[in-house]
Amino acid sequence: MAIGVALGILSLAMTARAETVTVTDIAGREVEVSIPVERIILGEGRQIYLLAALDTEDPFKRVVGWREDLSQADPDSYAAYLAKFPRIADIPTFGGFKDGSFDVEQAVSLKPDVVIMNIESKQATEDARYIEKLAAAGIPLVYVDFREHPFANTEPSMRLFGHLIGKSERAEEFVAWRQAEIKRVTDVIDKANPTRPTVFIDRAGGYSEECCMSFGDDNFGKFVEMAGGTNIAKDIIPATFGSVNPEQIIAADPDQIIVTGGWWEAYVPGGAWVGVAPGRNMEAAREKLAALAKRPAMTGVKAVETGRMHAIWHQFYNSPYQFVGIQQMAKWLHPELFADLDPEATFRELHERFLPVPYRPGYWVSLTDAQ
Template structure:
């Protein structure tokens, strides 16, 4: 039953709707394939994941939080360095109400309703949990539409349509297309070269969040970073073992595969595992410290005797490339590690710097990757 608070929220929503500036109903097809009618351009948005600000920031860099009335609290915990950069430039973000997640059942529908959103942007991976908890039905009772986007489950397939979808909702279509053109051109610098050269592919192990826990080893199947490896001219050793995007390899499988390259994804995870063995790469990272932690990970059982450790082809890269529209930068960096001669003229850091200068609200700071080969 809809509570009195929700009923009051409905009344307020109607009043606000009468006063809203020229917003017209449009019907969009979201990443879940659902047709959703939304009054656009939207003025009030709830972000079902805080890191959706990566996309909105590229669309509205001058005021990325202008339309955000609520968001999940993950951004400050999963990417505290970028959160700090955004907070320094846009301190108003600290006043935006935060809430728990849909997947863990801590989302508060009444709180969301009181914020009077025009739309709730949800990540595709939360769809099953959202429906199981009937959040979709409860929000529908209030006339609050959910639109699903995705830049994690299938980033290569879904990031661009998600960016285009959000551009349409916010009235930023031209900005969205400019970003898409840049992303596709930067990705093609790798994929066109790999297609033409058809180089021998090194065997690659992606160590997902290596050192985050004592267990070893999380990795990626054919999706996400697993797909990045393929595009960059590598052979993902987990493909065929891990059937879906995320999964785990045991040390024996890694040793038997004997990868030529190891890539650890890392970040600043003090909020989750204080003082952990994770490799702290990201904006402004202490790369000397990160390199030392990366070297420490090579002493795990799973790294015993493998070629990558013997040759020093062990690298770390920012974990959030798996969960942001910046995937093409990761593909460039992987390609340069896997095929240094083929990509001698490719500069992934220059690409990332240009991305910040042209599209993002915050200034570029180096620190997004490190390698045992770095001096």
């Protein structure tokens, strides 16, 4: 009898601790979720960038499945997390929603409390009726966004994650610090109102032979504007992502060029991409950057002639760490205004305050030392 009473009390305590709430996701959908969630499927492995900032002690303790992209798109970060949390090698993985390789039966078998998807998968998710199939098993799906419209959706996404896992206070701490770090750039630009250099963002330059992918007026395109530059593709690309042809780049003759890069050996072995990534060799990355400067699209362009061509970690486009990229771009675009700003120190502080893995440099490089 005593054991039965004890189990009954324990059951009541657990029931009282759990709470069913209605959350509004980034797609504007109202979704019922029992919080705090204890079992999560990450629709993209790189969502660990934000989960780690909230569940810092053990970002993987709730993850029961994730998309297999972190180890391919950012193998150096994956290796750092693997060294600290070896069991992540055993977390079940799956492919993407867009390519139809997501297995609903596998997801259901993992018994998640919630599936978290990036907003760009929404159309494919709806077309395949994944939401209804998961709902039939009592599994809610919510959307977040750090890529399509990061400056509108990063903070709501962080708060949503915080709410789901019972870390709202931690989420607010991160959001407040992020806002303050962005203002270290935007307040200076607003006050000084400097002449804005023109900038071409070469998205994943060298990843393919195509030239050149870039950004419209969001994501890295907006990074440029916030850092005090003018994105030459802002009026050419109507959406967040798109392409600019070589003739448009030559005609615009940008003052500076910023290539986004990463360690993409898993995707394009031996490719011309610039290997900026934590712990990587910056001299090797600079050599790759110099090779990209010789493409026809860069012929006679001012940025190349003056050495004001740079590379920066591509994953700033898909994480809540965008403010570090903004700070570094501000240093490149307006070195006289930001002589005392140290983006390296900012990123190191982010790791020390919010992440369970140590900081390793390697996130950006310039063609020359000229700014």
